[in-house]
Amino acid sequence: MSxxxxxxxxxxxxxxxxxxRDKSAILLGVVLPVILIFLFGFGLSFDVQNIRLGIVKExxxxxxxxxxxxxxxxxxxxxxxxxxxxxxxxxxLKSFDIEAVVIFDPNQKVQxxxxxxxxxxxxxxxxVVMQTMASASAAQGVTTPGVQIVPRIWxxxxxxxxxxxxxxxxxxxxTMTGTMLTGLVIAREWERGTMExxxxxxxxxFALIASKxxxxxxxxxxxxxxxxxxxxxxxxxxVRGSLALIxxxxxxxxxxxxxxxxxxxxxxxxQFLSSQITLLASFVPALLLSGFIFDLRSAPAWADTLAHLxxxxxxxxxxxxxxxxxxxxxxxxxxLIILTFFAVLTLTVSVQLNQKRVRK
Amino acid sequence: MTERLQRFxxxxxxxxxxxxxEKTSRMILIGPLxxxxxxxxxxxxxxxxxxxxxxxxxxxxxxxxxFVQAIDNNRIFERVGTYHSLAQVRHAxxxxxxxxxxxxxxxxxxxxxxxxxxxxxxxxxxxxxTTAQLAAGYLGVIAEAFNARVLGLESFxxxxxxxxxxxxxxxxxxxxxxxxLSMLQVLILSALSVAREREQGTFEQLLVSPYRTIxxxxxKAYIPMVIGLFQGTLxxxxxxxxxxxxxxxxxxxxxxxxxxxxxxxxxxxxAISAYSETMQQGLLLVxxxxxxxxxxxxxxxxxxxxxxxxxxxxYADPLRFALTTIRRVYLIGIGFTExxxxxxxxxxxxxxxxxxxxxxxxxxx
Numbered sequence: 089m090s091x092x093x094x095x096x097x098x099x100x101x102x103x104x105x106x107x108x109r110d111k112s113a114i115l116l117g118v119v120l121p122v123i124l125i126f127l128f129g130f131g132l133s134f135d136v137q138n139i140r141l142g143i144v145k146e147x148x149x150x151x152x153x154x155x156x157x158x159x160x161x162x163x164x165x166x167x168x169x170x171x172x173x174x175x176x177x178x179x180x181l182k183s184f185d186i187e188a189v190v191i192f193d194p195n196q197k198v199q200x201x202x203x204x205x206x207x208x209x210x211x212x213x214x215x216v217v218m219q220t221m222a223s224a225s226a227a228q229g230v231t232t233p234g235v236q237i238v239p240r241i242w243x244x245x246x247x248x249x250x251x252x253x254x255x256x257x258x259x260x261x262x263t264m265t266g267t268m269l270t271g272l273v274i275a276r277e278w279e280r281g282t283m284e285x286x287x288x289x290x291x292x293x294f295a296l297i298a299s300k301x302x303x304x305x306x307x308x309x310x311x312x313x314x315x316x317x318x319x320x321x322x323x324x325x326x327v328r329g330s331l332a333l334i335x336x337x338x339x340x341x342x343x344x345x346x347x348x349x350x351x352x353x354x355x356x357x358x359q360f361l362s363s364q365i366t367l368l369a370s371f372v373p374a375l376l377l378s379g380f381i382f383d384l385r386s387a388p389a390w391a392d393t394l395a396h397l398x399x400x401x402x403x404x405x406x407x408x409x410x411x412x413x414x415x416x417x418x419x420x421x422x423x424l425i426i427l428t429f430f431a432v433l434t435l436t437v438s439v440q441l442n443q444k445r446v447r448k
Numbered sequence: 449m450t451e452r453l454q455r456f457x458x459x460x461x462x463x464x465x466x467x468x469x470e471k472t473s474r475m476i477l478i479g480p481l482x483x484x485x486x487x488x489x490x491x492x493x494x495x496x497x498x499x500x501x502x503x504x505x506x507x508x509x510x511x512x513x514x515f516v517q518a519i520d521n522n523r524i525f526e527r528v529g530t531y532h533s534l535a536q537v538r539h540a541x542x543x544x545x546x547x548x549x550x551x552x553x554x555x556x557x558x559x560x561x562x563x564x565x566x567x568x569x570x571x572x573x574x575x576x577x578t579t580a581q582l583a584a585g586y587l588g589v590i591a592e593a594f595n596a597r598v599l600g601l602e603s604f605x606x607x608x609x610x611x612x613x614x615x616x617x618x619x620x621x622x623x624x625x626x627x628x629l630s631m632l633q634v635l636i637l638s639a640l641s642v643a644r645e646r647e648q649g650t651f652e653q654l655l656v657s658p659y660r661t662i663x664x665x666x667x668k669a670y671i672p673m674v675i676g677l678f679q680g681t682l683x684x685x686x687x688x689x690x691x692x693x694x695x696x697x698x699x700x701x702x703x704x705x706x707x708x709x710x711x712x713x714x715x716x717x718x719a720i721s722a723y724s725e726t727m728q729q730g731l732l733l734v735x736x737x738x739x740x741x742x743x744x745x746x747x748x749x750x751x752x753x754x755x756x757x758x759x760x761x762x763y764a765d766p767l768r769f770a771l772t773t774i775r776r777v778y779l780i781g782i783g784f785t786e787x788x789x790x791x792x793x794x795x796x797x798x799x800x801x802x803x804x805x806x807x808x809x810x811x812x813x
Contacts, residue, residue, distance in 0.1 A: 112732060120736075127743050133753040134578040166752075181610070197604070204609030205775050207620045208494040209750045214607045215585055221605065232604070233563040234595035235515065237570055239584040242541065244574030249749075252576050272728075359728055360640075363735075368479060376487045381748055383579035385547050386496035395491075408575045 095291045099299030103273075107303060114307070116268055121261045121311035125318050128257045132381075134249035136212045138166040142177045142186040145170065151225075152192045158224035159190075164216055188213050243328075243412040251326075254319045255407040256380030258312070259400050262338060263374040265311055266345025267352070269304045271366040274353035274442070293442045297435065301346050308342055325411055333420065334410035340427045341403040345370065347434025354441040374400045399430040452663070459659065459667040466644075467637060467671055480632065481679060485686055488625050492748070493617040499583045502529035502540035502549045509557035511598075515568075518594050519550065524586065541573050547583050548572045560599065611696075611779045619693050623778040624747055626683045627770040630706060631713050631741075634676035635734055638717030641668045642809070643730040661810055668721075669714045676710050677703070687778075697781035705777055705787045709770040712794045715801030716766075722808035741767045766794040 107113045141159060145152045159168045169186065171177040177189045181203060188210075191199040200217055202210045225232065244251045277283040286296065316334070319325045327334070348370060356362045376382065377391075378400035384392045395401050402423040409416050468474060501519070505512050519525050529540050531549075540546045549571040559566040570587055572580035595601040612619045645651040654664060684702070687693045695702075716737065724730040744751070744758070745767040751759060762768045773790040776782045788795070 115732075124739065127740050127758075130758050131743050131754050132749045134749055135753060136750075137754075138752045197606075200605055200607040202607065202609050204612035204615060205620070205772075205779055206746075206750055207609070207612045207615045207617055209752070210609050210612070211494070211582065211585065211615050215581070218605060218607075232565050234565065234599050234601045235560065235591040236565045236567050237584060237588045237591050238567045239570045239572050239581065241572045241574040241577055241580065244577045247574065247577045247581060249578055252574070252578075360731065363731055368483060372483060372487060376491050379576065381578075382492055382494070383547070383576040385500055385545065386498060386579055386583065387491055387493070388497045391491045412575055 092292065092295055095295040096298045096302070099291065099295065100302050103299055103303040107307060113269060113304070117265050117304070117307040118311045118314070121265055122314050122318075124261050124264075125254075125257055125315050128260075129250065129254055129318070129323055132249075132253055134208075134212070134253075135247070136164055136209065136216055139164055139188065139213055139216065140186045141165050141168045141217070142180055142189040143168060143170045144172075144174055144177045144189060144191045146174075146192060147194045149192075151196075154228065155190070155192075155221055155224055158220050159217075162216075162220050164220075188217065190217065250323055251412060252408065253380070254323050254325050255411050256378065256404060258315050258319065258338070258407060259341075259378050259380060259404050260371070260374050261315055262308065262312055262342055262403075263345055263370045263400060266304075266308050266342050267349040267366045267370040268363065269308060270300060270346045270349030271353050271362045272349075272359050273300055273304070274350060275357055275359045275362045278357040279359055293439050296442055297350060297439045300350060301343070301435070304346055305342060308346070309339075312338055312342070319411075327411055329410040329412070329414040331410070334407060337403055337406035337410065337424065337427060340424070340431050341399065344399055344427065344431040344434055347431060347438050350438035351434055351441060354438055373398045377401065378404045380404060399427055402426050455659065456663055456667060459663065460670050463641070463667050463671040464674075467641075467675065477633070477675065477679070481629065481682060484625060484629055485683070485690075488621050489618060489686075489691060492621050494578075494582060495615070495617050496524060496579065496583055496586065498526050499524050499548065499586065500526050500528045500546050501583075502531060502537070502546040503527055504531045504534065504537055504540075504549060504551045506532075506534075506554045507552045507556035511557045511560050512552045514598060515552070515591075515594055516550075518590055519587070522586075522590060537571060541571070546573070547580055548587070550587070618691050619779065620775070621747075622683070622687045622691055622693060623775050624771045626680045626687070626702075626706065626778075627709060627767065627774045628742070628745075628747060629683055630676040630680040630710060631767055631770070632738070633679050634672045634710050634713045635717045635738060636731075637672035637675060638668065638714050639720045639724075639730045639734045640727055641672070642718065642721035643724045643727045646725070647727055661806065665718065665806060665809055668718055672717065673707075673710050673714055676713075677706065680706055693778070696779055697777040698783075701782070701784055701787055702774065702777045704784060705770070705773050705791065708787070708791050708798070709766060709773075709794055712766045712798035712801060715798055715805050718805035719801050719808055722805055722811075741765050744768060745771050747771060763793050764797075766797050769794050 143156055143159070145156075156168065156170065159165055169180075171180065171189075174191060177186070177191070180186045181189055181201065184203070188200065188202040191201070193199065198221070200214060202213055204210045222232070241247050274283070277286060320327065349366060352365050352369065353362050356365060373395075374380070377395040377398055379385075379395065384395050384401065387395075406420065406423050406427070409420055503516060505516060520527060528546050531537060531540060534551070537549050537551065540549045551569040551571060553567065553569065556566055556568070568591070570584050572584055574580060592603050596603060609615055642651070645654060688695060717734070720733045720737070721730050724733060744762045744765045746762075747767075751762055751768060754762070769791050773787055776790065777787065782790070
């Protein structure tokens with residue numbers, strides 16, 4: 089056993105020196121996560137902003153003036169321009185100067201015409217226009233008869249998309265850096281021919297994998313910690329569950345990613361192929377199959393089933409419990425068990441794959 | 449001149465073989481295509497396929513039952529739980545996995561008959577607030593239809609979407625994928641081309657051949673572009689015949705826009721390739737460029753939602769303008785002049801990246 093420890097220690101030192109001298113691992117493990125969290129955090133938002141609205145008043149009345157004022161007062165609208173006629177407004181719409189037109193026609197009806205090129209945004213613009221008008225008339229004490237839907241959002245009262253996107257980001261970043269980091273290391277040893285040298289030493293396969301995992305684990309945790317700090321302090325995501333849960337689930341998930349990378353690396357033995365497969369097998373599922381942007385509960389049933397074959401879904405659920413909701417103990421335990429299973433699986437397989445064999 | 453052309457053809461042929469015959473580059477020709485079509489076509493959607501909801505009907509009146517029926521008759525809404533008190537509502541979200549909970553208040557029936565506004569509270573699971581809000585929007589449409597049908601109230605505002613009347617997300621995502629995927633292929637293939645020759649030691653052989661620098665560079669640019677166009681065409685055909693997205697514009701304009709875009713991208717790829725020492729470094733650089741380019745392009749979330757400083761940064765992103773232009777060609781049918789106007793930052797980029805590639809290439813000789 090003590091021999092095993094000596095081996096691991098010696099190899100870890102070798103690996104650490106390689107990381108420090110190569111720099112590209114630090115770039116991938118620490119710098120890239122920080123860039124991503126900034127770009128993603130600020131760049132990816134589903135909260136409608138800067139709407140360019142046009143208004144056509146075919147008949148001016150007290151109501152139309154009221155609505156125009158309401159639109160102008162709402163900061164979601166970037167600018168609100170009033171057009172004298174429909175044709176002028178449509179021209180502006182067709183040349184993309186404005187993206188929606190509200191037409192108040194003579195018989196007290198309102199038409200809303202939107203540029204539907206970006207369909208998801210158009211839907212949200214419709215909702216904002218309707219809400220603005222509804223609250224403007226409500227403020228005047230006018231009640232609209234009939235059934236009205238009043239939404240109330242739990243766990244994210246301000247409905248800020250960032251609150252659920254940033255935890256999703258952590259999934260993506262950890263997947264990408266974790267898998268990429270180890271995805272290249274074993275392939276690199278093979279490509280440079282140093283793997284044979286390692287095989288000639290008395291080091292066991294287990295010690296080899298351990299030494300490839302530990303330094304990269306620590307490196308990826310530095311990147312992860314920076315993400316966590318920016319989530320809490322820059323993006324001000326509340327931690328309503330527990331920090332311990334967030335950390336624990338991240339550690340388990342990171343082990344899964346490192347194991348996956350080692351697996352891919354050992355199978356392909358080529359850095360190029362390995363980085364391609366890593367990108368396809370880790371990044372894309374993390375982005376689209378985790379329910380990060382597109383909620384899986386509303387996706388087709390087969391997609392939901394497919395997504396649950398990959399671990400990012402479970403990690404994201406845990407992060408959302410940790411950050412946004414708290415509670416949900418049974419879900420938490422179930423997800424932790426599944427994640428642990430995946431982590432053990434990939435690490436065991438990668439030990440198996442790295443049994444000492446020169447040929448595949 | 450004819451001799452030069454002949455030589456060029458031979459070189460292009462060699463480039464094509466070098467790309468197609470290699471297992472690694474063959475793999476990236478088909479794998480991503482299939483995966484991306486499935487994932488982007490079916491999962492990346494804001495058209496909700498099903499909405500699991502829970503009901504808490506405190507009114508228990510004829511009208512409320514009628515309203516609940518209206519929800520249940522909707523193919524999308526799927527009831528996963530029925531509760532009888534507000535205290536149980538939390539369970540609906542925690543355990544029954546409901547996206548939203550419809551709470552009909554006790555005085556619902558009275559307010560409906562008194563022609564006041566009868567509010568129905570909808571509690572939304574904000575763990576994914578965008579999806580949940582869209583689901584609430586669907587409920588709003590059901591309420592509107594209910595008001596018209598049962599209560600005889602005409603709706604006050606009618607929204608109409610141009611170019612995509614049913615607001616189908618695929619119509620937005622899939623034409624964009626033509627640009628996205630061609631970019632991915634062109635960038636990776638061109639970034640690897642020079643670096644590969646250098647790593648395998650065949651670069652010197654090219655140098656002693658009678659080719660001029662510009663010929664070498666053109667041949668290196670030509671093949672990735674042909675492959676990129678081919679992939680773009682495949683996505684285009686899938687859009688047209690599998691997803692049935694109607695093409696409003698002309699095919700020529702589409703290819704014209706795609707060609708301008710790919711010229712800028714191939715310039716970037718070759719500049720990266722000529723700059724890097726190894727394939728490894730080339731790939732890393734591609735990655736460093738590509739991830740922000742995709743993120744800032746508005747493929748998922750609109751550019752207009754970004755903060756001002758970041759919106760300025762997107763002017764350096766050719767994919768942003770290519771996406772908008774190709775969507776406009778596909779769904780609106782804009783012409784050649786509008787394409788050029790819309791793609792000006794991309795043209796500018798091509799004018800920078802191509803000479804840059806030439807410069808790095810020349811410097812290395």
